Amino acid sequence: MKAYVFPGQGAQFSGMGKDLYENSALAKELFEQANNILGFRITDIMFEGENDELTQTKVTQPAIFLHSVILAKVLGKNFNADMVAGHSLGEFSALVAADYMTFEDGLKLVYKRAMAMQKACEQNPSTMAAILGLDDNVVERICSEIDGIVVPANYNCPGQLVISGSLEAIDEACEKLTQEGARRALKLPVGGAFHSPLMEPARLELANAIEATPFKNGNCPIYQNVTAKAESDPDKIKSNLIKQLTASVKWTQTMEQMQSDGLSKVIEVGPGKVLQGLFKKMDRALETESAQILQ
Secondary structure, X not given: OEEEEEOOOOXXXXXXXXXXXXXXXXXXXHHHHHHHHHOOOHHHHHHHOOHHHHOOHHHHHHHHHHHHHHHHHHHHHHOOOOEEXXXXXXXXXXXXXXXXXXXHHHHHHHHHHHHHHHHHHHHOOEEEEEEEOOOHHHHHHHHHHOOOOEEEEEEEEXXXXXXXXXHHHHHHHHHHHHXXXXXXXXXXXXXXXXXXXXXXXXXXXXXXXXXXXXXXXXXXXXEOOOOOOEEOOHHHHHHHHHHHHHOOEEHHHHHHHHHHOOOOEEEEOOOOOHHHHHHHHHOOOOEEEEOOOOO
16 A cells, blocks of 8 residues: 655755746646745745745745645646655645645645744744654653653654753753663754644644635545544544644654555655655665656
8 A cells, every 4th residue: 555645844945846846837837826825935935045044934834835735736646645644744735635625725724834833932932852762651751750841742753752842841851861861862953842732822823724624535544643543534634633733743653553554655745755764764675755757
């Protein structure tokens, strides 16, 4: 069974999506539609922008979404997924690619999500840190013993977990996890504590927008971050998506579940190869590739 997977924030680069724009009339049309919906020329930043422009959350999230979704649309009939999943922001790309919602609705939600997250970050100075080389349960235990807000945010693959929380609690957790034997406890250059209770203001803001967005039956099941299980009921998908901003991204569990459901090949749609790398860490023999348009 083939899984198409969609990356999250961090995969952006200058020049992303430019080859699509130049080589496909459909891609060009969708990119221009996106410029109109957003009210600024995001394509100029994607194709020629400096790194500091591309890393602004309000640009990064729609940029990665557009690169992924437009590539999936250009693949047309060659996009034949048995299952889809997306890492954090990538879940929105996966939902549009698998036809659970329209391109326009997906883009509007992603932009609202980015703006709401940016606002929540400004309200509560906070951060995230990658913890390498410890079992998940050790990281969970240490987080639960700390007084401030710090939680496991991204279960990326066995031995790689990202924690999220207030600045002081993250510092304390990094110190304790290093004492417990973590190979590395590395603070990440992010704007705030994504996938933690500190994102509650953003979750509330986005919840109304998700509720008001029409969802329909998709082409294949989506493995969602919140449950790590295959979902195909639009109402359930909506409810899980609303929880996503303050809940952990269960990517390790998603990969394991896909494998036990018969996964044989992974195709990453969008910028970078991060997700392929995570699947390979779990199973070296698994076939993985990046989606490409045939010229």
